Amino acid sequence: MRTGAIVAGGRSTRFGDRDKSVAKLNGVPMIRRVANRLAGVDDPIPPGAERAASGDPVVGELVVNCRPDQRDAIADAIEGLPVSVAWALDDEPDQGPIAGIRNACRAASGEYTFVVACDMPFVDPAFAASLFADATEGDAAVPQLDDQWYQTTQAVYNTEAMADACDRALARGDRKILDPLSELEYVVVGDDAIHARTTDRTFENVNTREELEAAESFVESALA
Numbered sequence: 001m002r003t004g005a006i007v008a009g010g011r012s013t014r015f016g017d018r019d020k021s022v023a024k025l026n027g028v029p030m031i032r033r034v035a036n037r038l039a040g041v042d043d044p045i046p047p048g049a050e051r052a053a054s055g056d057p058v059v060g061e062l063v064v065n066c067r068p069d070q071r072d073a074i075a076d077a078i079e080g081l082p083v084s085v086a087w088a089l090d091d092e093p094d095q096g097p098i099a100g101i102r103n104a105c106r107a108a109s110g111e112y113t114f115v116v117a118c119d120m121p122f123v124d125p126a127f128a129a130s131l132f133a134d135a136t137e138g139d140a141a142v143p144q145l146d147d148q149w150y151q152t153t154q155a156v157y158n159t160e161a162m163a164d165a166c167d168r169a170l171a172r173g174d175r176k177i178l179d180p181l182s183e184l185e186y187v188v189v190g191d192d193a194i195h196a197r198t199t200d201r202t203f204e205n206v207n208t209r210e211e212l213e214a215a216e217s218f219v220e221s222a223l224a
Contacts, residue, residue, distance in 0.1 A: 001059075001060040001061065001109055001110045001111075002058065002059045002060055002110050002112060002113075002114065002132055003059055003060070003061050003062075003063060003108035003109060003110030003112070003113040003114070003159065004038040004039075004058065004059035004061070004062050004063070004113070004114045004116065004128070005062070005063040005064075005065060005088070005101070005104035005105070005107075005108060005113050005114065005115045005116070006031060006034055006035060006038075006062065006063070006064050006065065006104075006116055006117075006118050007065045007097065007100045007101060007104060007115060007116070007117050007118060007153060008021040008031055008064060008065060008066040008070065008074060008117075008118035009065050009066045009067050009070070009090045009093065009099075009100045010097070010100075011094065014207045014208050015206075015207065015208060015209060015212075019070055019073065020118070020119055020206065020207075020212075021066070021070065021073075021074060021077075021118040021119070022070075022073045022074060022076075022077045023206075023212060025121050025206070025212065025215055025216060025219070026216055026219050026220065029077035029078075030118060030119060030121050030206060030212075031064075031074055031077055031078060031118040032077045032078055033121040034116060034118055034120060034121060034123055035062055035078045035081055036081075037058075037123055037124075037125045038057065038058045038059050038062060038083075038114070038116070038123070038125060038128065039057050039058075039059070039062065039081045039082055039083045040056045040057035040058065040082065040083075040125070041081065041082065056125075057082065057083055058114070058125045058128050058129050059083065059110070059114060060083060060084070060109075060110065061083055061084045061085070061086060061108070061109055061110065062078075062081065062083055062084070062085050062086070063085075063086045063087070063088050063104045063107045063108050063113070064078070064085060064086070064087055064088065065088040065089075065090065065100045065101070065103050065104040065107075066087075066088075066089065066090065067089070067090050067093045068089050068090075068091070071087060071089065086107045086108070086109070087107065088100075088103040088104045088106065088107035089103070090103060095170070095175075096175045096177075097152075097153065097177050098166045098169055098170055098174070098175060098176075098177055098179070098180060099166070099170060101115055101152075101157075101162065101166055101177070101180075102162075102163050102166030102167060102170065105157065105159045105160070105162050105163035105166070106163050108159045110159060111158065111159060111160075112132055112135050112136075112156050112157065112158055112159060113156065113157055113159045113162070114128050114131065114132065114155070114156045115152075115153060115154070115155055115156075115157060116128070116153060116154050117153040117154070117205060119205045119206045119207065120153070120154060120202070120203065120204065120205050120206075121204075121206065121215065122201045122202055122204050122215075123154060123202055124197075124198040124199075124201075124202035126197070126198065127194075127197050127198040127202055128154075128156075130197055131143070131155065131156040131189065132156050134156070134187045134189055135156040135157070135158065135187065137187050138158075138184070138185035138186050138187050139157065139158040139161040139162070139184035139185050139186055140155060140156060140157045140158060140161075140162065140181065140184050140185075140186035140187065141155060141156045141186065141187045141189055142155040142181065142186050142187070142188060142189065143155060143188075143189045143194055143203070144188050144189065144190060144191070145191050145194060145200065145203070146190075146191040150178065150181070150188075151203055152177045152178070152181070153177075154202065154203060157184075158184075161184055162180065162184065165180035165181070165183040165184055166180045168180070168183065169183075
């Protein structure tokens with residue numbers, strides 16, 4: 001079974017005083033848009049931001065990583081998904097993305113886990129599916145666009161190997177998400193391969209209210 005993990009435990013300080021994971025993008029909570037696309041729920045998205053095929057889930061289960069105080073609101077936002085949902089709560093909040101990914105992997109049942117941030121509402125499910133195939137060549141498959149950082153929050157990891165590497169990184173006091181990767185045999189999915197499969201929009205994230213407004217305007221204008 002494949003697992004999808006949505007990481008939502010960050011404080012979202014640039015977004016303001018609201019939890020961006022449940023902020024609505026054109027009427028749908030952002031984390032629900034991400035979950036819909038992995039779970040195969042029909043979620044119309046305009047051309048240039050690939051859409052999930054209804055009834056064709058990418059994963060067999062979803063793990064939601066969040067703080068305990070977020071759980072009720074997120075549970076309401078994702079109620080009724082056609083795949084099982086497990087929770088990976090950050091009992092020690094504010095430990096950074098390494099801890100969030102580690103907790104998500106510990107709660108996952110699948111041998112490989114697709115990790116995605118809750119603020120990536122245009123994640124391409126077909127691209128996610130392709131990364132699972134890449135990851136079998138090692139411990140992980142991590143996209144990298146030219147001249148940009150590794151896309152560690154839209155990547156597939158060997159669940160146990162990544163959890164163990166995150167544990168060791170945290171024990172060393174490391175907080176950069178690339179630190180556990182240094183212990184893994186991972187495949188870099190480069191710019192050419194990315195653009196043969198999808199568009200840059202799959203990696204678009206929403207960190208601020210202004211970026212949310214821009215995403216809403218994009219959807220509205222493309223669907224008009």
